[in-house]
Amino acid sequence: MIDNFGHYVVEALFAQASDLKKLEMLKIIEQDIGTVACHKQGSFSIQSLMETFTKSEQMDQLMKMLQLDIKNIILSNSGHFVILRYLQKYKFPWTRFIHKAMMNYIVEFATDHYGLRVMKAAIEAGPAEEMIGVYNAVVKHTNSLVENQYGNYVVQHLLEVAPRVITDGIKEKMHGKFVRYSKQKFSSNVVEKCLRHSLMEMKSDIYNPKDWSTVIVRELCTKAGDLINDKYGNYCLQTALQIATLNTPLLDEFTRCCRPHLDNLVGVFFCSYLIFFFFFFFAIRPSFNRENVKTKWAKLLGTAADKNRGITQTQKKP
Incomplete structure (x- = not known):
């Protein structure tokens, strides 16, 4: 089954064999299932054999075999294709x-x-x-x-x-670690996902005793200055602003937390530039202009306030 030509013979035998013979052949390769499944050619062979099974006894035997080395098979480049095909078929x-x-x-x-x-x-x-x-x-x-x-x-x-x-x-x-996770490449994606998921919950009619959108936004607001200055945290804070826009008290709280930090962005940029200047001789330069970040955030907060007013007025209409 792991031979470039021999696997054709095995596959042909399975296609023509009786149900009893198929079961006997499976038992022959049982102890070598891990080796075969994790081999490039063997993986294709096992997937091909699955197509010939017609009886529950054959499926039981295959299931029993795969269990013997399931961890290594799933973690294998070739072996995991066997499990993916198995999940599609059974x-x-x-x-x-x-x-x-x-x-x-x-x-x-x-x-x-x-x-x-x-x-x-x-x-x-x-x-x-x-x-x-x-x-x-x-x-x-x-x-x-x-x-x-x-x-x-x-x-x-x-x-x-x-x-x-x-x-x-x-x-x-x-909870309690959202700020830390917001400043990391991979976990920041989960923080944004939590925010968006919580927004969908908030919009649904299903009651949840804990308003997670408010909980997460408030937690991020406690370190708004750090997050504005972080390349990953900045995006999480922007997502939090989108959520807060739908809640007037929360938006007011968000704005109060973030706006004082905007004036510090230029100073932070200047200090960072001096550090790069002395230690790297212009070899490395700041990846983005803090003045642009300040302008962007001022615009974001203004847009959010306008949008919130529009939502509030719509809700007040009879």
């Missing part, structure tokens, strides 16, 4: 063993390029009610996943598809 409960593996190796899978692909496919395949164990495992490790280049996508995906008890759990884990 539904729950045939996929329960994959869910179990995800719960056992949640950090390993969520922080790996191939593991991430399998996790997203498994979550999409569902069913949702059977994914609660996986969801809870992600919530448990939220704080480490949001800072990872792959893990942050898993958390963002759950914010899109998971029930409220899970999304609230994610936000609770991040």
Whole structure:
């Protein structure tokens, strides 16, 4: 099955074999399933064999085989394609063993390029009610996943598809750390996702005792000066402003927190420039002009105020 020509023979045999013979052939390769599945040619062979299965006994045997080395198969360049194809072809409960593996190796899978692909496919395949164990495992490790280049996508995906008890759990884990996460490349994306998700909740008719949009915006406002001066935090603060625009008291609070820091932007820029001048001899220059940032933020705050007035007037109309 891992030979450039031999795999054709095996695939032809499976296509013509009786159901009993197919089962016997599967048992022959059982102990080598990890080696075969993680081989480039072997991966294609196993995917091809799946197309010939017609009996539940054959599917049971394949499921039993894959469980033997599921972690290495999922984390393999070639092996993860076997699991992706399996998820496309077979539904729950045939996929329960994959869910179990995800719960056992949640950090390993969520922080790996191939593991991430399998996790997203498994979550999409569902069913949702059977994914609660996986969801809870992600919530448990939220704080480490949001800072990872792959893990942050898993958390963002759950914010899109998971029930409220899970999304609230994610936000609770991040609560008190939103400012820190806003200043990091990967976790800042999750902060923005939390803000937008909370806005959708606020617009929905489903009651939530905790107004997460207000909670997150207020937490970011406590360090508005730091975030305005940070290349990632700046974007999170802009998203927070979009949320605050729909809430007059929150917008007023946001403006009071941010406006005093605008005058400091030019001074910060000047000091930064001097540091670069003396230490790098013009080799490195500031990536963006603080005066432009000041102008941009003044415009953003003005636009938000205008938009808020329009919304308020519309709401007052009979």
